[in-house]
Amino acid sequence: xxxxxxxxxxxxxxxxxxxxxxxxxxxxxxxxxxxxxxxxxxxxxxxxxxxxxxxxxxxxxxxxxxxxxxxxxxxxxxxxxxxxxxxxxxxxxxxxxxxxxxxxxxxxxxxxxxxxxxxxxxxxxxxxxxxxxxxxxxxxxxxxxxxxxxxxxxxxxxxxxxxxxxxxxxxxxxxxxxxxxxxxxxxxxxxxxxxxxxxxxxxxxxxxxxxxxxxxxxxxxxxxxxxxxxxxxxxxxxxxxxxxxxxxxxxxxxxxxxxxxxxxxxxxxxxxxxxxxxxx
Amino acid sequence: xxxxxxxxxxxxxxxxxxxxxxxxxxxxxxxxxxxxxxxxxxxxxxxxxxxxxxxxxxxxxxxxxxxxxxxxxxxxxxxxxxxxxxxxxxxxxxxxxxxxxxxxxxxxxxxxxxxxxxxxxxxxxxxxxxxxxxxxxxxxxxxxxxxxxxxxxxxxxxxxxxxxxxxxxxxxxxxxxxxxxxxxxxxxxxxxxxxxxxxxxxxxxxxxxxxxxxxxxxxxxxxxxxxxxxxxxxxxxxxxxxxxxxxxxxxxxxxxxxxxxxxxxxxxxxxxxxxxxxxxxxxxxxxxxxxxxxxxxxxxxxxxxxxxxxxxxxxxxxxxxxxxxxxxxxxxxxxxxxxxxxxxxxxxxxxxxxxxxxxxxxxxx
Numbered sequence: 083x084x085x086x087x088x089x090x091x092x093x094x095x096x097x098x099x100x101x102x103x104x105x106x107x108x109x110x111x112x113x114x115x116x117x118x119x120x121x122x123x124x125x126x127x128x129x130x131x132x133x134x135x136x137x138x139x140x141x142x143x144x145x146x147x148x149x150x151x152x153x154x155x156x157x158x159x160x161x162x163x164x165x166x167x168x169x170x171x172x173x174x175x176x177x178x179x180x181x182x183x184x185x186x187x188x189x190x191x192x193x194x195x196x197x198x199x200x201x202x203x204x205x206x207x208x209x210x211x212x213x214x215x216x217x218x219x220x221x222x223x224x225x226x227x228x229x230x231x232x233x234x235x236x237x238x239x240x241x242x243x244x245x246x247x248x249x250x251x252x253x254x255x256x257x258x259x260x261x262x263x264x265x266x267x268x269x270x271x272x273x274x275x276x277x278x279x280x281x282x283x284x285x286x287x288x289x290x291x292x293x294x295x296x297x298x299x300x301x302x303x304x305x306x307x308x309x310x311x312x313x314x315x316x317x318x319x320x321x322x323x324x325x326x327x328x329x330x331x332x333x334x335x336x337x338x339x340x341x342x343x344x345x346x347x348x349x350x351x352x353x354x355x356x357x358x359x360x361x362x
Numbered sequence: 363x364x365x366x367x368x369x370x371x372x373x374x375x376x377x378x379x380x381x382x383x384x385x386x387x388x389x390x391x392x393x394x395x396x397x398x399x400x401x402x403x404x405x406x407x408x409x410x411x412x413x414x415x416x417x418x419x420x421x422x423x424x425x426x427x428x429x430x431x432x433x434x435x436x437x438x439x440x441x442x443x444x445x446x447x448x449x450x451x452x453x454x455x456x457x458x459x460x461x462x463x464x465x466x467x468x469x470x471x472x473x474x475x476x477x478x479x480x481x482x483x484x485x486x487x488x489x490x491x492x493x494x495x496x497x498x499x500x501x502x503x504x505x506x507x508x509x510x511x512x513x514x515x516x517x518x519x520x521x522x523x524x525x526x527x528x529x530x531x532x533x534x535x536x537x538x539x540x541x542x543x544x545x546x547x548x549x550x551x552x553x554x555x556x557x558x559x560x561x562x563x564x565x566x567x568x569x570x571x572x573x574x575x576x577x578x579x580x581x582x583x584x585x586x587x588x589x590x591x592x593x594x595x596x597x598x599x600x601x602x603x604x605x606x607x608x609x610x611x612x613x614x615x616x617x618x619x620x621x622x623x624x625x626x627x628x629x630x631x632x633x634x635x636x637x638x639x640x641x642x643x644x645x646x647x648x649x650x651x652x653x654x655x656x657x658x659x660x661x662x663x664x665x666x667x668x669x670x671x672x673x674x675x676x677x678x679x680x681x682x683x684x685x686x687x688x689x690x691x692x693x694x695x696x697x698x699x700x701x702x703x704x705x706x707x708x709x710x711x712x713x714x715x716x717x718x719x720x721x722x723x724x725x726x727x
Contacts, residue, residue, distance in 0.1 A: 261433045263460030
């Protein structure tokens, strides 16, 4: 007689898989999915015509333009400076390196309002740096440069902290191999090292850009918030909310959300391309 | 290309890694650097490659001072222990790398690069892998690609760091034979590092045994096997049994020892140590001997016997199962070494203070 044995199930190392998956999904729903869905519904309930009218109003268009331009400038700056910073922190030994490494996290830890205030104090016409820049005809405070500066300040750690661990783990044998094959130092960087940190760098730049799009606290202090000139999209949504124009606020926020999602999509495709060799 | 290394010294922090290396490698020769980990062999290889710099000493190739050249200028092929293939490049691009990064004027035209890569792929029998990424290859295949990448620049000297260390036994044997063929086909001066004696002796023309930053002995497999130059080499070659003996008129003497098959030594009388390999010991029943058979186990082909004398000293002996005498546990046996190395005792066990051997030293060959 054949006895049907109970199917043997693989033992999992961590117990409670069902419970932990359930909790994670619930949190994901409550904290991320529902707010995003509510935003989309709120923005959609006014109908496409009004939605279009709100987001293409001159003031809204100007706000989007300021936000995007400043975010692009800030991200380009951080892409280069952040990479350099990560390189210096990983590849060089110098006194005070650990202090510098710790300082890198200040933009994360500092309340953004404090960052905005100190930047304003520094760069205003009678601040330490502003007093020196102003006579050269460069004004930062109350201009789009101020917006970009605040964005760059708050988002630079994203690039540094994404690239740093990958660079640390990079086997020095790759560079040594390239060297024995006759590659110049520049060829070693551009053809051996950079392609391997590219995915992490792209990821860091994307998060930095997304963070810049949404930055609020640091910017409102330094930007002056002049409608049509230095008013950012997040602030405009806030103003609409204060005017009890929930739909208007949601419509503007929705556009920001779409920007961020499109960017995330592009970045994921780029990273997949940069990691194509990992596919088995 | 003849490589001449003179009095090379190197330390990391305060630890001496190379304590004066003198070595000449002839053009077209295949030499193995053999030694346990920490003996400085990889450091020596990296200094030849220009990836490390010595604190003192000389390195010249065909009379040219290589310490004045960067790694890029030396035109060497280096195969890394874990291959260090560029993960984001296909096999073809990995092999072509060295041909595409040189100074623009020295770069061969594209069709020539493609042709050279195709030739190498064929030589290494990996043509079918040309469009794969390194992550899609097995260890043995990666090894071939790494060698192809190193050979592509037609190196003056080929250096390999533990070339078969990360592979399993069957592939190692295959690749060993194949590396020998590649070496003969290209004729390049080749130095490889290994901690595996079998690998070193089977593959190399000459073996350089290193221990604690010094060269202990240079020679062929037979020379090193039969005439170890120091206690260090004897131990490294598997002479795990050490017996205290007395020397009388060039003959070793100890209780329960039948040294009739050992050759006489031109050494002064006095206490000495006899180094024996377990497979070079025969046993004869002898009730007067202090050596008692303590343990025995068979692996089918060989019986491993452990004998113990009155002082608690243990001695392993490997005997062929079919031809060995019938062994009885607890019985006394006389040792009859078939070969062995004798070194004057009293000079300490440190290999770096190797006792003068009875045998002609092969240093600075």
